[in-house]
Amino acid sequence: xxxxxxxxxxxxxxxxxxxxxxxxxxxxxxxxxxxxxxxxxxxxxxxxxxxxxxxxxxxxxxxxxxxxxxxxxxxxxxxxxxxxxxxxxxxxxxxxxxxxxxxxxxxxxxxxxxxxxxxxxxxxxxxxxxxxxxxxxxxxxxxxxxxxxxxxxxxxxxxxxxxxxxxxxxxxxxxxxxxxxxxxxxxxxxxxxxxxxxxxxxxxxxxxxxxxxxxxxxxxxxxxxxxxxxxxxxxxxxxxxxxxxxxxxxxxxxxxxxxxxxxxxxxxxxxxxxxxxxxxxxxxxxxxxxxxxxxxxxxxxxxxxxxxxx
Ligand code: PMV
Numbered sequence: 001x002x003x004x005x006x007x008x009x010x011x012x013x014x015x016x017x018x019x020x021x022x023x024x025x026x027x028x029x030x031x032x033x034x035x036x037x038x039x040x041x042x043x044x045x046x047x048x049x050x051x052x053x054x055x056x057x058x059x060x061x062x063x064x065x066x067x068x069x070x071x072x073x074x075x076x077x078x079x080x081x082x083x084x085x086x087x088x089x090x091x092x093x094x095x096x097x098x099x100x101x102x103x104x105x106x107x108x109x110x111x112x113x114x115x116x117x118x119x120x121x122x123x124x125x126x127x128x129x130x131x132x133x134x135x136x137x138x139x140x141x142x143x144x145x146x147x148x149x150x151x152x153x154x155x156x157x158x159x160x161x162x163x164x165x166x167x168x169x170x171x172x173x174x175x176x177x178x179x180x181x182x183x184x185x186x187x188x189x190x191x192x193x194x195x196x197x198x199x200x201x202x203x204x205x206x207x208x209x210x211x212x213x214x215x216x217x218x219x220x221x222x223x224x225x226x227x228x229x230x231x232x233x234x235x236x237x238x239x240x241x242x243x244x245x246x247x248x249x250x251x252x253x254x255x256x257x258x259x260x261x262x263x264x265x266x267x268x269x270x271x272x273x274x275x276x277x278x279x280x281x282x283x284x285x286x287x288x289x290x291x292x293x294x295x296x297x298x299x300x301x302x303x304x305x306x307x308x309x310x
Pocket of ligand 1: 145
């Protein structure tokens with residue numbers, strides 16, 4: 001038996017503006033993962049989606065299928081120029097769906113790695129990243145590419161659309177809590193609404209994107225120089241701008257307010273918004289109080305993670 005995996009991700013700064021060329025910062029969240037388990041044998045390639053109980057036969061000649069798993073499998077086989085292996089690949093994920101944690105990209109990445117392993121054929125991270133992006137594009141419209149990049153490379157990234165990949169240096173590790181509203185994040189819808197606002201007022205909304213970009217640059221400098229104290233205020237300012245772009249929600253506001261009141265030095269929504277997750281910057285001593293406050297304010301799950309520890 002062989003196992004491959006890929007982590008969840010969380011965006012720290014810059015979501016939405018990243019679609020318009022501004023920088024964004026994102027990190028892997030290894031506490032949550034997608035995994036693929038390969039059992040060789042049988043006839044042809046079968047993908048078993050453990051979480052839904054579906055078994056999906058893969059038709060290699062049909063890359064334009066409307067299922068993300070079989071699409072990823074077909075694209076990977078085509079890219080590797082290999083026939084499907086005789087194997088069953090079981091895919092399982094602990095990453096909640098549609099919550100801004102990159103569950104789709106992580107499942108695709110783990111599956112692509114499993115197919116390459118089943119074929120004993122190397123697949124570089126750069127090629128895997130391109131294939132996962134292709135699946136994201138077919139399923140999500142116009143993604144910036146940040147999700148697949150951080151998930152495939154499993155490293156903190158400073159991401160700018162169309163620019164060479166830059167890993168992010170984090171001098172001093174820091175703690176965040178990830179609070180889940182329990183409502184589905186509506187990334188496609190929120191990205192579409194932000195586009196409408198931008199088209200109605202390119203100058204005004206363009207300035208908001210630029211300000212978010214400046215915050216992302218400031219956050220990068222703070223992380224590189226270990227000035228963690230300044231991150232909280234940057235998170236609060238970034239959240240305010242996302243709220244102005246209409247991508248927050250009453251649930252996200254409640255969790256961000258509760259985290260700040262319980263002592264977090266900053267909080268913001270993360271990802272597409274309108275639901276999904278928020279993040280709060282904390283000292284370890286505040287973890288219990290902020291966690292309790294998040295649950296009291298309606299969080300359905302709180303994940304604690306240390307960012308930047310190698
Ligand atoms: O909801 P998520 O975590 O998939 O993040 C979407 C991030 C956006 O900037 C809103 C869109 C994108 O493609 O970058």
